[in-house]
Amino acid sequence: MSESAYKSTAFNGGPRLCVGKDFAYYQMKFAVASIIYRYRLKVAKNHPVVLKLDLTMYVKHGLKVNPYKRQEFELQKYYNNNHP
Ligand code: HEM
Numbered sequence: 001m002s003e004s005a006y007k008s009t010a011f012n013g014g015p016r017l018c019v020g021k022d023f024a025y026y027q028m029k030f031a032v033a034s035i036i037y038r039y040r041l042k043v044a045k046n047h048p049v050v051l052k053l054d055l056t057m058y059v060k061h062g063l064k065v066n067p068y069k070r071q072e073f074e075l076q077k078y079y080n081n082n083h084p
Contacts, residue, residue: 039067
């Protein structure tokens with residue numbers, strides 16, 4: 001059973017449910033996957049991570065991260081593990 005569309009209202013629900021919802025999720029996942037494939041992300045030191053209750057889920061002070069470029073050998077390791 002899928003989650004209720006009203007649990008997170010970013011795409012609305014019922015008869016006004018966003019028809020681009022699945023497409024938007026693919027895009028978000030693709031963007032995140034292509035970033036974390038190349039970079040290791042670590043939350044910036046002393047950055048407060050506080051969720052804010054609102055219509056959609058916000059991170060109150062944003063989510064500051066530092067990117068660390070992955071080494072070529074690290075990428076090869078993942079590539080070889082996932083595609084034997
Ligand atoms: C993060 C991205 C997106 C968000 C947050 C979003 C959000 C929404 C929301 C809240 C509505 C309902 C508006 C209302 O109640 O009047 C809506 C409707 C709609 N969205 Fe999106 N949307 C996104 C991406 C897209 C994409 C990529 C497409 C097309 C490829 C799209 C196409 C539509 C259409 C056609 C409607 C009207 C649906 C209807 O009333 O029958 N949206 N969207």
